[in-house]
Amino acid sequence: MQLILTLFWLAWAVMLLFSADRNYEQNYLYYAFFGLAVVFFFYVMLQNTSIFGVQSYIEVTPQYIVQKFGVFRTKHIIQIPDIAAVHITPLALRITLHDGNQVYLDLKQVRKKRDLERIKNKVRDLADAHNFEVSDSVSSSI
Numbered sequence: 001m002q003l004i005l006t007l008f009w010l011a012w013a014v015m016l017l018f019s020a021d022r023n024y025e026q027n028y029l030y031y032a033f034f035g036l037a038v039v040f041f042f043y044v045m046l047q048n049t050s051i052f053g054v055q056s057y058i059e060v061t062p063q064y065i066v067q068k069f070g071v072f073r074t075k076h077i078i079q080i081p082d083i084a085a086v087h088i089t090p091l092a093l094r095i096t097l098h099d100g101n102q103v104y105l106d107l108k109q110v111r112k113k114r115d116l117e118r119i120k121n122k123v124r125d126l127a128d129a130h131n132f133e134v135s136d137s138v139s140s141s142i
Contacts, residue, residue, distance in 0.1 A: 003048070006041045013037040056109045060122040062129075065095070067105050078103055080126055085133040088120055 013034035021027075059066045065078045078095060087094040093105040110116045127134040 002044045006037070006044050009037045010034075010041055058105055058107070058110060058119055060119055060126070062126070065093075065105070065123075069109075076103070080130055083130070083132045085135070086123055086127065088123065088134065088136045090137075093119075093123065 013030070016030045017034055057068055063080055065080070065083075066075050068075045078097070082097050082099075083095055084098045085096040087096075089107075091107050093107065095103045095105065097103065107116060107119070110119060124134055126132075
């Protein structure tokens with residue numbers, strides 16, 4: 001939505017620049033408006049693209065587990081109290097909710113082995129704290 005509004009702002013600023021009377025005293029305001037639109041456009045692009053990092057991640061906190069697949073995609077949030085069981089495999093977390101639904105979190109998007117182990121250990125710690133079942137098919141060599 002931000003991108004659409006920013007593109008509309010840019011189009012409006014360009015329209016003002018090209019349709020403005022060249023003899024108008026406050027013509028510099030149109031240039032300032034256009035400059036601000038360009039700056040905001042770059043801000044939105046930097047905020048929502050992976051220029052400075054990866055926008056695809058899995059995050060485990062004491063209240064929820066969140067997975068984001070990439071740029072301009074929604075986050076999938078799983079509340080910790082809703083979890084009945086978690087099955088840990090080398091490439092995924094299979095989460096079973098209390099209502100019977102299953103959610104698969106793809107661990108291939110976690111690039112570092114250390115981060116992968118940290119996620120798995122956080123899930124195990126949360127299982128102890130919130131009393132949900134954890135099964136593990138991961139060998140100790142991972």
